[in-house]
Amino acid sequence: MKGLISVIVPVHNAQDYLSDCLAGLTRQTWQELEILVVDDGSKDESAAICGSWMERDARIRLIRKENGGVSSARNRGLEEARGEYVAFVDADDWILPDMLRRQLVLLLREEGDMILSGYRTAGDRERESFRQACQKETEAGAEKMRQERTADPPSAKAEGKRQPSFSCRVMDAGGYVNDFLLQSVSRCWGILFRREAIGKTRFPEELSIGEDLLFMARLMPRMKRVLAEKEWGYCYFINEAGAMLAGFRPSYMDQITCWELAEKELSRFGEEAEKKVRACLFQAALLTAGKLAEACCPQTKEEEYLASCFRAAARAWKELGPEGRKRLPAGYRMKGMIFLHAPKGYLRLYRIWKGKKKTDGGAAGRFRRDRKDGGR
Secondary structure, eight states: OTTOEEEEEEESSOTTTHHHHHHHHHTOSOOOEEEEEEEESOSSSHHHHHHHHHHHOTTEEEEEEOOOOHHHHHHHHHHHOOSSEEEEOOTTOEEOTTHHHHHHHHHHHHTOSEEEEEEEEEOHHHHHHHHHHHHHHHHHHHHHHHHHHHSOOOOHHHHHHHOTTOOOEEEOHHHHIIIIITTTOOOSTTEEEEHHHHTTOOOOTTOSSSHHHHHHHHHGGGOSSEEEEEEEEEEEEOOHHHHTTOOOOGGGGHHHHHHHHHHHHHGGGOHHHHHHHHHHHHHHHHHHHHHHHTSOOOHHHHHHHHHHHHHHHHHHHHHHHHHHHTTSOHHHHHHHHHHHHOHHHHHHHHHHHHHHHHHHTOSGGGOOOOOSSOOO
């Protein structure tokens, strides 16, 4: 089983995208894979689509469960995984053919616990190009692919000797926390993990936003050697149509909760990490307040949510101190001072500002879609 990678794909009503995701996985140049599709209570044809792919590729396995959220699905995948290495791919994304092989080569060569690769954002146009490329490859090389899959897969160490040009940064967990995790790189996808390094760490199922961040924060004390490469192979899909429909819902308060929990996990990595976490918490509180300003909540609920945003922002602002506040972007410092002096007035001003932007027609193109894991 040495070299086996378990790829965990959480799926919930992804019938429009799942085939693209599986196409990218089955075309990987590293053949020792088990592809665990965890159907999290889908009501569409996702399971049937997976079933048709299973007939074509025995490495795909379908796991069905009641709906419990993306963390629950990923955790189920971790329990079922048999590989020495683990990767997560979201059902509406896809990866390029050489990504997992390159990651594994570097991970073994550098004796690392995990390796982060780069990614590119992709829209409908890029998805269509990917589909066309897959179709051409299928038509031109189906027999060649079958022959390659029946042959013995090359060892990762041998591959590493043949690919000396692969390069990456090597660091300890503290370096990763300060330079990546607390610099808006809190994702779990696009990463290859050594399964033993994950151990019993699992995603927090009580959160619907920020679960990636908290999982990675809890994982860091177990990581001795962490790698990061500039090469990219992950295509992160942005659904522009869905973005405009995203609005405030109670689960948005998890944006604050996840940073408060992460603060407890990451404070062990030194004063610099503490300051960065507090800055992130402050910004999360203002972002949540902004979402709240656009919502139509009952008055009592709005006051409750607003009070939570205010408490988090006020504590982070105080603990940052004058020097720590300098690390905040100038816009956030200005907005923060308004919010902390007049939180209700801030919401009114925000509503007026957003109303003007909508009238000007400038808002639509600036939104990213509200992803299922929400913490990016």
